[in-house]
Amino acid sequence: MAIxxxxxDIVSLTAALVDIASESLDEQEIxxxxxxALLGLAHLEVVRDGHTIVARTHLGRSxxxxxxxxxxxxxxxxxxxxxxxxxxLHGLGTCDMKGGVAxxxxxxxxxxxxxxxxxYVFYDAExxxxxxxxxxxxxxxxxxLLAGDFAILMEPSxxxxxxxxxxxxRVDIRTTGERAHAAxxxxxxxxxxxxxxxxxxxxxxxxxxxxxxxxxxREGLNAVGIRGGVAGNVIPDEGVVTVxxxxxxxxxxxxxxEHLQETFEGFGLTVTDSAPGALPGLQQPAAAAFxxxxxxxxxxxxxxxxxxxFSVLGVPAVNYGPGDPxxxxxxxxxxxxEHLHRVLEVLTDWxxx
Amino acid sequence: MAIxxxxxDIVSLTAALVDIASESLDEQEIxxxxxxALLGLAHLEVVRDGHTIVARTHLGRSxxxxxxxxxxxxxxxxxxxxxxxxxxLHGLGTCDMKGGVAxxxxxxxxxxxxxxxxxYVFYDAExxxxxxxxxxxxxxxxxxLLAGDFAILMEPSxxxxxxxxxxxxRVDIRTTGERAHAAxxxxxxxxxxxxxxxxxxxxxxxxxxxxxxxxxxREGLNAVGIRGGVAGNVIPDEGVVTVxxxxxxxxxxxxxxEHLQETFEGFGLTVTDSAPGALPGLQQPAAAAFxxxxxxxxxxxxxxxxxxxFSVLGVPAVNYGPGDPxxxxxxxxxxxxEHLHRVLEVLTDWxxx
Numbered sequence: 001m002a003i004x005x006x007x008x009d010i011v012s013l014t015a016a017l018v019d020i021a022s023e024s025l026d027e028q029e030i031x032x033x034x035x036x037a038l039l040g041l042a043h044l045e046v047v048r049d050g051h052t053i054v055a056r057t058h059l060g061r062s063x064x065x066x067x068x069x070x071x072x073x074x075x076x077x078x079x080x081x082x083x084x085x086x087x088x089l090h091g092l093g094t095c096d097m098k099g100g101v102a103x104x105x106x107x108x109x110x111x112x113x114x115x116x117x118x119x120y121v122f123y124d125a126e127x128x129x130x131x132x133x134x135x136x137x138x139x140x141x142x143x144x145l146l147a148g149d150f151a152i153l154m155e156p157s158x159x160x161x162x163x164x165x166x167x168x169x170r171v172d173i174r175t176t177g178e179r180a181h182a183a184x185x186x187x188x189x190x191x192x193x194x195x196x197x198x199x200x201x202x203x204x205x206x207x208x209x210x211x212x213x214x215x216x217x218r219e220g221l222n223a224v225g226i227r228g229g230v231a232g233n234v235i236p237d238e239g240v241v242t243v244x245x246x247x248x249x250x251x252x253x254x255x256x257x258e259h260l261q262e263t264f265e266g267f268g269l270t271v272t273d274s275a276p277g278a279l280p281g282l283q284q285p286a287a288a289a290f291x292x293x294x295x296x297x298x299x300x301x302x303x304x305x306x307x308x309x310f311s312v313l314g315v316p317a318v319n320y321g322p323g324d325p326x327x328x329x330x331x332x333x334x335x336x337x338e339h340l341h342r343v344l345e346v347l348t349d350w351x352x353x
Numbered sequence: 354m355a356i357x358x359x360x361x362d363i364v365s366l367t368a369a370l371v372d373i374a375s376e377s378l379d380e381q382e383i384x385x386x387x388x389x390a391l392l393g394l395a396h397l398e399v400v401r402d403g404h405t406i407v408a409r410t411h412l413g414r415s416x417x418x419x420x421x422x423x424x425x426x427x428x429x430x431x432x433x434x435x436x437x438x439x440x441x442l443h444g445l446g447t448c449d450m451k452g453g454v455a456x457x458x459x460x461x462x463x464x465x466x467x468x469x470x471x472x473y474v475f476y477d478a479e480x481x482x483x484x485x486x487x488x489x490x491x492x493x494x495x496x497x498l499l500a501g502d503f504a505i506l507m508e509p510s511x512x513x514x515x516x517x518x519x520x521x522x523r524v525d526i527r528t529t530g531e532r533a534h535a536a537x538x539x540x541x542x543x544x545x546x547x548x549x550x551x552x553x554x555x556x557x558x559x560x561x562x563x564x565x566x567x568x569x570x571r572e573g574l575n576a577v578g579i580r581g582g583v584a585g586n587v588i589p590d591e592g593v594v595t596v597x598x599x600x601x602x603x604x605x606x607x608x609x610x611e612h613l614q615e616t617f618e619g620f621g622l623t624v625t626d627s628a629p630g631a632l633p634g635l636q637q638p639a640a641a642a643f644x645x646x647x648x649x650x651x652x653x654x655x656x657x658x659x660x661x662x663f664s665v666l667g668v669p670a671v672n673y674g675p676g677d678p679x680x681x682x683x684x685x686x687x688x689x690x691e692h693l694h695r696v697l698e699v700l701t702d703w704x705x706x
Binding site: 181182196226227239242246 | 519521523534535536537538539543545546548549552553555556571573575576577578579580581582583584585586587588589592594595597599626655656657
């Protein structure tokens with residue numbers, strides 16, 4: 001087990017975390033290191049669940065905030081270990097999201113008596129299929145550990161606040177026909193031709209834009225797959241378009257489904273995947289105070305993120321972390337040193353009485 | 354090697370041929386049997402090329418006709434060997450096309466001095482990829498063996514005359530776009546959506562009907578395949594529709610290609626497969642006499658067949674054989690005994706001085 005020193009500076013701590021390899025499902029060592037470091041802090045109660053570590057203050061404050069980050073990374077891509085070049089720290093996980101984890105660990109160590117009670121969550125397996133996600137596991141099995149008035153997910157957000165997230169639903173739209181030899185096509189009915197009106201509706205669809213808590217969410221309706229065909233000489237009897245609907249968080253999954261049924265009326269729809277959105281919840285006192293502390297205009301989050309896990313528990317959540325998300329999962333992954341200092345400072349100020 | 358007796362009745366001879374298993378590429382035994390039987394006929398010159406047997410009269414007649422049939426079958430499907438049930442002979446190859454082969458062998462044996470010189474061709478590997486086709490091999494390598502004024506391919510045609518055949522061309526129509534995350538679809542360009550206008554053109558296309566030599570050919574333009582999609586959360590950057598054009602034999606392949614380019618103007622087309630049609634050629638004296646002898650109205654052939662192999666050599670050709678083609682390649686393959694007798698009688702009369 002690598003020993004990590006929470007008293008070192010934020011850049012060195014980020015580098016130390018990056019240098020502990022922790023590809024998804026291989027988080028034992030980094031979880032051990034984090035747990036060991038947190039157990040040395042008398043002001044925190046530490047709970048371990050698998051390779052997820054939860055550390056909490058119990059100061060009886062009127063508000064509790066959750067600060068969460070995942071410990072795993074995608075596979076290395078010639079970018080391990082870390083390298084500091086000028087004012088930028090390079091390497092796997094610098095951006096997504098060990099910089100954010102380092103900030104949270106620094107806060108955990110330095111803020112013995114924050115103005116709000118804090119629950120720190122360091123979880124495993126975020127970068128792979130949802131069934132493995134440590135935050136999801138806690139939400140299902142030990143939701144009391146995630147209780148709070150507000151949550152900050154320290155995903156890279158370019159050191160700005162990304163609020164809420166859009167929902168996503170995938171449906172298969174299926175057409176049927178009748179097979180026939182292509183030389184006598186009039187004996188059959190072409191299911192691929194029958195997909196034409198589905199594509200026409202996609203082409204004429206005007207996605208909605210909606211303002212929620214002052215944030216403009218932009219929906220999207222897109223074919224992400226299409227298939228059909230039996231053989232080169234056969235009129236096909238089935239065609240399928242897979243459509244992905246990204247919907248603003250003012251729609252529930254049921255409402256999103258209803259909207260798709262209306263949009264593709266006359267066609268058979270099968271939902272193959274669905275995840276709810278998360279409302280920004282910026283009107284909550286803790287959230288409003290946080291946004292004021294950051295001092296930047298919140299942006300809407302279009303992609304689905306783990307903030308929706310908190311939303312399901314009734315906890316408003318935002319993404320706020322160092323690093324430009326464009327570098328996530330890239331060979332040239334990196335985080336600016338300035339982001340690390342700034343995010344740590346903002347959160348320290350926000351938690352200081 | 355099974356000994357086949359050409360002096361037996363047509364039904365017994367068909368059954369004997371059916372009972373020699375001869376799936377494509379496994380024609381050694383049936384070719385040996387056919388060759389052995391033909392070598393016993395002094396009025397025929399017999400040439401073997403692989404598992405293809407050619408037998409010819411040399412009587413100095415003013416016309417020469419080619420009578421051809423393939424010896425192979427598709428794989429058995431619980432329908433081997435033959436069974437005579439009432440007036441119908443059942444079993445693999447009864448319809449496609451050992452009934453026709455039996456008729457040709459009976460003619461070869463009985464017509465020592467036909468009014469037209471005759472070239473009988475019994476060939477291998479018709480039921481699989483074109484590269485193996487014995488008739489195609491002769492056409493490429495020994496075209497002189499296929500010389501003639503008229504050809505009859507004894508494929509099942511319900512004992513009627515099917516003249517000419519339509520051509521076929523397959524093209525891939527490809528659209529391109531730009532990938533983006535589905536949560537920010539407006540950053541990309543959806544190549545599947547761009548397939549919409551291709552399907553629209555297919556849906557509004559009115560296929561041509563054209564009369565040639567009194568036969569009405571009906572063309573067809575159909576999508577036989579469609580594909581696209583990168584991942585469930587990615588705006589796709591490529592879409593492909595595979596279109597099959599079945600064209601009447603008054604169009605050349607070049608003209609068919611030009612027609613597709615016009616129909617799908619603005620889209621990129623790639624030809625992946627093409628075979629020319631064959632004009633019916635019913636105005637040729639031998640063909641006209643044959644049609645008169647059969648006494649049935651000729652029908653246009655929509656599917657591509659080996660008659661096009663003759664057409665390429667400048668030999669007009671028709672399909673004429675016992676059996677309803679609907680039973681070809683089916684578990685319940687069968688040929689009516691009446692067809693066998695009738696087709697043999699018609700051809701015998703036509704060749705009798």
